[in-house]
Amino acid sequence: MALSDAALLEKYRHQADMLANRAKKQYRHLKKRFARQNIEVFRIYDWDIPEIRAVVDWYAGHLVVGEYTRKQSTPDWLPMMGAAVAKALEVPPTKIHLKARRTGTQGQKRYERLARTERKIVMSERDFKFYVNLDDYVDTGLFSDHRDTRQMVRDMTRDGDFLNLFCYSGTFTCYAARGGARSTTSVDRSRTAIRWARENLALNSIPAKGHTLVQAHVFDFLEKAAADARRFDLAIVDPPSFATSRDGAHNMDILKDHPRLLEMTAALMKPGAVILFSTNHQAFVPRMERLGVADIQEITSTTIPEDYRNRKTPIHRCWKITVSP
16 A cells, blocks of 8 residues: 555655764764875765665765665655755755666666766865766766775886776776876776866876876777787776667676676786776676686775675675786
């Protein structure tokens, strides 16, 4: 039996109160320690309560509130949740950013526009600054669940040649450059992503020389790089779960295509080099047995930050793949 409008409204109010209380508690728990690290972007609610299908991220006084939508979703629910959290944290309405997120949607465009504000603001992460856009896309330009993985890249890249596949806004590349990489190569098929990456490099005073940005489909790049005998010491491979192209020739499903992707990447690596492979596909089943590498180690427990550990399933999974010496 369907709930009446009054009963549904009361249910939503109760959920909003629970969400606001949980988010406020987590914010108070995290804010001081992240402030000491100069980290301005972190998660304060992550679908902790089963019936409240939301995520809430803190962006230095802005709130990004997302709903994992389903058939039962109604237009009123997300604004009520956002308003309740904003009130609890004393955030003005102009700094609330609402996002509808879809789960398990094949072919969802990673860079599909929600708006055209073109408004970017700067957020700090340790000694870096990154541009984020809180309104125009589902993703903001900074995946905070990988901030510890980025630090790992920084620690591993001194004097090496670094490859960043599916580079998005270039945050891994900035960390590699600051870590002392001899060169970086960043690849993404999106013109928007490449422009964003270039802006982030400049924002962090990283010179263009030695840091190459390539707009190309990743598989096309891998074929050309192999033909050109390119070689790298460290690679980060963090693809979307699904990707589509207008002609269908460059569609990708990470469940099906990751063996080929990793084989082609491994072929570009120097002896003893390392590939960090990550995916946020929630039903991912690894098939890496035929890679022919020295070692494959899942390192997810070391790459998930504190603010993402309340989830029943990890926000991402990550592997360290060591190429044979």
